[in-house]
Amino acid sequence: MTIKSVILSGGSGTRLWPASRESYPKQLLPLTGERSLLQETATRLRGFTAAEVDPRPLVITNEEYRFIIAEQLRQIGVRSPQIVLEPVGRNTAPALTLAALTAAEEGDPILLVMPADHVIGDLGAFQHAIAVGAAAARSGALVTFGIVPDHAETGYGYIRAGAVLAAGEGARALEEFVEKPDRETAERYVSSGEYYWNSGIFMMKASVWMAAITHFNPDMARSCSAAIDGRSQDADFVRLDAAAFERSPSDSIDYAVMEKLATASDLGQGVVVPLSAGWSDVGAWDALWAVSEKDADGNAARGEVIFEGSHNTLVHADSRLVAAIGCEDMIVVETPDAVMVAHKTRTQDVKKVVARLKAEGRSLTQSHRKVYRPWGWYDSIDAGERFQVKRIVVNPGAKLSLQMHHHRAEHWIVVRGTAEVTSGDKTFLLAENESTYIPLGHTHRLSNPGKVPLEIIEVQSGSYLGEDDIVRFEDTYGRAPA
Incomplete structure (x- = not known):
């Protein structure tokens, strides 16, 4: 039986601000290595030998992340991924239902459902647990993976496990899910040996999930089925019938199905597979420090960092040298447009800063200075009254939309590669x-006809320089009005 990876990639991860932003969340960032968390998730079954693995992951995401996700999958050699775009967020149970309906069109694979933003430190241990889960799923079980706790954690939900299953290699019967406990309760859970952290990772056959969701939430099953029936294909992306999907109730996999299995044994057994593989959901900066490689003083670094007399500190540097002197249990995060400094015990308060910035209408919670587009990216490297300077990189073979601006003129200087320029009728x-000059109100387009990235410097001048001063006439990526 084939295993198909289902990757849920819709969250914003604001507790990892300023590195994570709403338009470029944590799953798209390389937080623990050279590859992003999404890329690590998509390659987690490479080399798996216990069952056949479909090389095409099925990704459930939204409109905003679609081109970035497609590009990141291309970078790691994923061919023809299935990327389903949710028009609105409806939590994880509808997302899994969409995946099950899509996967069922090619048979009845075992679905391995994984959030895109988790870290797994021990890939061998992870794949062993997946093999155990696949054996249970093959027999009709609905499987969840319980993280073996190494301390009393109050920030996670827990799973209570029952008897060890005879043929399960450590798999246990699923008894119940419990909410995040207080400290005393968490310590009791851990000492009992009956409780695991809820990982949010699941396995089951597509048909088994559909039978369960149809039984427990028929409205969700109907809405998702109608959304799939009314879908359309847009290049690499599947667009749902938006009106149908919006009618779906919002619920999590846990609440919608898994918690109810004990009272509906005819729908398949709930199974917990213990997982001890260096797992983290990287929910905050202190969690990233915990799973990062450290020096002899307990310091972890990404980017150009110098530690002097510092201990148990994380420095994440994006664009310049950061020197940490005499820091103890600190988190320092540097990006081109914001710097965050916090004690490790206060990293949950990052969300309070994000809330304040949102209340003030600041764009720092929404996007980075470097903004990704389907054709490449741009970096706003300087700005002032009536001018803005951007570094623009266009991928080989890509082109920007045919457009014009009401309030600004542009001057383009080619730094690397060859540019094909449309300006008016030329x-x-x-x-x-x-270089070339694009006057205000002139129809224009920039394309890269070459085989290497095109890099230009764009100098904008005018009375208004916002990104909404773009009138599109044609666009390869469907952003122009019909």
Whole structure:
């Protein structure tokens, strides 16, 4: 039986601000290595030998992240991924229902359901647990993975496990899910040996999930089925019938099905597989420090960092050298447009800063200075009254929309590669060190006809320089009006 990875990638991860932003959340960031958390998740079954694995992950995400996700999957060699776009967020149970309906069109695979933003430190232990879970799922069980706790944690929900199953290699009967406990209760859970942290990772056959969700929440099953029936294909993406999906109730996999299995044994047994594989949901900066490689003083670093007399400190540097002197149990996060400094015990308070910035209408919670687009990216490297300077990189073969601006003119200088420029009724090529001027109100387009990235410097001037001063006439990526 084939295992198919289902990756849930819809969260914003604001507790990892300023690195994580709403338009570029934590699952798209390389927090623990060279690859993003999404890329790590998509490759987690490579080399798995206990069952056949479908090489095409099925990703459930939203409109805003679609091009970034497609590009990141392309970078790691994933061919023809299935990317389903939710028009609105409806939590994890509808997302899994969409995945099950999509996967069932090609048979009845075992679905391995994984959030895109988790860290797994021990891949071998993870794959062993997946093999155990697959054996149970093959027989019709609905499987969840319980993290073996190493301390009393009050920030996670817990799973209570029952008897060890005879043929389960450590798999246990699922008894109940419990909410986040207080400290005393968490200590009792851990000492009992009957409780695991709730990982949010699941396995079951597509047909088993559909039978369960149809039984427990028929409205959700109907709405998701109608959304799939009314879908359309847009390049690499599946667009749902938005009106149908919006009618779906919002619920989690836990609440919608897993918690109710004890009273509905005819729908399949609930099974818990213990997982001890260096797991973390990277819910805050202190959690990232805990799973990062550290030096002899307990310091962890990403980017160009110098530690001097510092201990048990994390420094995440994106764009410049950061020197940490005499820091104890600190978190320092540097990005081109914001710096955050916190004690490790106060990292949950990052969400309070994000809330304040939102209340003030600041864009720092929404996007980075470097903004990704389907054709490449741009970085706003300087700005002032009536001017803005951008560094723009266009991928080989990509092109921006045919557009015009009411309030600004633009001057383009080619730094690397070859640019194909449409300006008014003329189309011409620019080589390195050449430039052109686009007057205000002029229809224009920038394309990269070459095989290497095109890099230009754009100088904008005018009375208004906002991104909403764009009138699109044609667009390869469906952003122009019909």
